[in-house]
Amino acid sequence: xxxxxxxxxxxxxxxxxxxxxxxxxxxxxxxxxxxxxxxxxxxxxxxxxxxxxxxxxxxxxxxxxxxxxxxxxxxxxxxxxxxxxxxxxxxxxxxxxxxxxxxxxxxxxxxxxxxxxxxxxxxxxxxxxxxxxxxxxxxxxxxxxxx
Numbered sequence: 001x002x003x004x005x006x007x008x009x010x011x012x013x014x015x016x017x018x019x020x021x022x023x024x025x026x027x028x029x030x031x032x033x034x035x036x037x038x039x040x041x042x043x044x045x046x047x048x049x050x051x052x053x054x055x056x057x058x059x060x061x062x063x064x065x066x067x068x069x070x071x072x073x074x075x076x077x078x079x080x081x082x083x084x085x086x087x088x089x090x091x092x093x094x095x096x097x098x099x100x101x102x103x104x105x106x107x108x109x110x111x112x113x114x115x116x117x118x119x120x121x122x123x124x125x126x127x128x129x130x131x132x133x134x135x136x137x138x139x140x141x142x143x144x145x146x147x
Contacts, residue, residue: 004071005142008081011067012088019060019089020096026053027101034101039110039121054115064089084138091131094124 027034030049032041045053064085072078097103104111107125114120 001142005084005138008067008071008085009088012085013092015060015063016089016092017096019093020100022056023097024100027103034103034105038112042112042119050115057114057116060089080138080141083134087131087134087138090127091135094128 026032026049027041030041030044032038032044042050064082067085068078068082072081094104103109104124107128108123110121111124111127112119112121113127
């Protein structure tokens with residue numbers, strides 16, 4: 001079980017880095033500075049690119065759901081697998097962006113978390129906090145053999 005969760009975390013981290021690299025290129029292509037909030041940058045996105053971004057987000061979620069259905073055994077296990085992998089993906093997405101372009105400059109920087117169905121906007125500490133909390137809860141449940 002431990003090996004499965006380590007591999008799922010590794011998958012989430014790799015997926016996060018890939019997405020971070022894509023975002024670095026998008027920001028460069030659209031002339032978005034590294035200190036700029038993503039809330040402001042959404043106005044710079046042509047509508048066609050926003051549609052493309054939504055399809056990328058949908059594909060990302062489908063990848064996580066597919067992995068969940070392949071790896072999870074029971075419904076509870078599937079939910080835990082999804083949340084665990086999602087948490088590592090979301091947490092390391094920001095870590096990757098910070099390593100690549102020093103963004104976000106701080107945890108209060110406003111970001112566009114998702115575009116589906118409409119933009120979700122919050123400071124980056126929100127998804128980082130939720131991801132950390134999710135990982136900790138799953139570890140605690142695992143240690144107490146509840147999972």
